[in-house]
Amino acid sequence: MIHPQAIIDSSAELAGDVTVGPFSVIGPNVTVDAGTYIGPHVVIEGPTRIGRDNRILQFASLGSDPQDKKYRGEPTELVIGDRNLIRESVTINRGTLNGNGRTLIGDDNLLMAYIHIAHDCRIGNNTIFSNNASLAGHVHIDDWVILSGFTLVHQFCSIGAHAFTGMGSAIAKDVPPYMIVSGNPAHPHGINKEGLKRRGFSPEQISQLRRAYKLLYRQGLTLDDALAELTVLATTEPAIRPLLDFLQKDVRRSIIR
Template structure:
């Protein structure tokens, strides 16, 4: 059983649940309703408060603000929660907010995520596994971010947007619409610039899988017909291709935002 280390200058309020092998550095504060899993490390000057659970082996760096009340003017003190998965990296100045009554009462973050300096996750968001937020990324409330998403430095995502799994949002982009799985969006305001080919290659997708995705992408975002008509055609042609059908399902499910599309036709 690993030893738990709490610096004399740190404050751990009565009621906090502290796992084995936790390190709580100088001038850190852990609130009464916080749970820290085994091996969690709070570097120094870290505040974890509210009804927050931090998964095992997650590391949090100085001046991060984890679990303070959400930046929603409608919040009235309801007992909402923030759930952070295992093996996450939360760097300096990161802010992660819990949920609100208007959004399901919880914010959830998956395993093995990296939040680089001064990035922000707003209230009632759902962030998947293996997600990377570069420095100064701003995720507004009620967003849904899939697994293996990468968001470049200084990018902003509007509230209620969906960011599909394995997609990439370029640095300094402003995303006002839903980004399809495996897609790449760039610019302010962001447009769909193709597929996240480099990301797919790095994660071991085969040449044939990438080829099918490119062909389906060009059909979905061609000039002829409406998007829903083209999606229906792709669904019929690629019904035995699970990766393509993931995009089809994402588009058909819809959300509160329209779909991010290319500027001038398809270009994968």
Template structure:
């Protein structure tokens, strides 16, 4: 179903069964398959491929040569009915790729809202990408990666399978992430190493000084106290009673399958 207010360029191919919402624009030479749903106000520019099952929310901007909802690059994928779900108000720049999930995991790749994906970003199968995230040019996520809210993954940085990049963290350019990056941490290098707390980012997002000091103290417990992670965890749990944000450290550590960067 194509809403009467949608604008579809005559050269675009939109298969019967696709759901195109109000005020959507579809540019020339774009191809949209039948099992795609696009929400109100989304702008799909020229030469875009959107395949499904895929659901795209409202007010997104999708730039030329993006490939959204293609089958994943995984040899175990055998054509199963998996999905991609994208939220609202994302900017998806040129040649970005977002692939559907696999039945061996959740069966869905999930992308949140208010994100910026720069040129050539790759989001592989079964990734979970949160809200207010920035991924620089050529940043790439392997399968099963989680990127938490407000994280930044800078240009040319790949993230290994099953890794998590924590909320409000900052991964510098041309870094290689092979273990989890804790929340609030600045990380850089090949392989990625911690270099303190993303203080400026926290200030921009309204964190008060006492909470930032507590986050710094938690960082020091993890990285400078000489304690093992087992020894650090009770300290972090006690700190989290005063500041809930400290609990993000403990949650990531408890759920980690690859360990954290050191």
């Protein structure tokens, strides 16, 4: 399963059924679990841990040093979960000590061509990153987020679950769950109704979230006043709770409004 023209460091640990294509280089302190396919011309540097049943295609570069001038060669790592599809020329950097030393990629994510994920990012599960989307350092992406092509996310920003970004969006503030945002700079354009339908949200839940969106964005309320209204609403409309939790955690930061 290892092509004779691949270069595998003696300290790398690969499960017995891992496939590695020609001209790929796997460095020291790399662990790859069962069922993972690594195509040709892939470079994986360590410390990096890769889970089960991933597909990593040509010219991807995983686990390289963070692009951070403060980095001085400290032992940091990249951790990738299970069943991710990592397409051509994707780059993912390891963490820094300022970010707990770890870049994390969850499970069942689709990372299309030319994606860049910088140091200390945390990516959840079931996300889709379209071609050329890029994350600066310390970005948090929750489950089921979709980033359209050429989306750019500023460092330290968070994007909540089930959010959707339009093509070419420039995001410099946090994006609450369920929202559609687009533009440069990005602005809100309603809730991700079609995405929520596909994931099994009921018409009643979607109606609750549309009501929450209007409170947050269409009634001229301050953020504090909107939070107070949403707190009351969440007691009888449970679909709003994840949105409220995100906003309460985020209250000292700036959200897209």
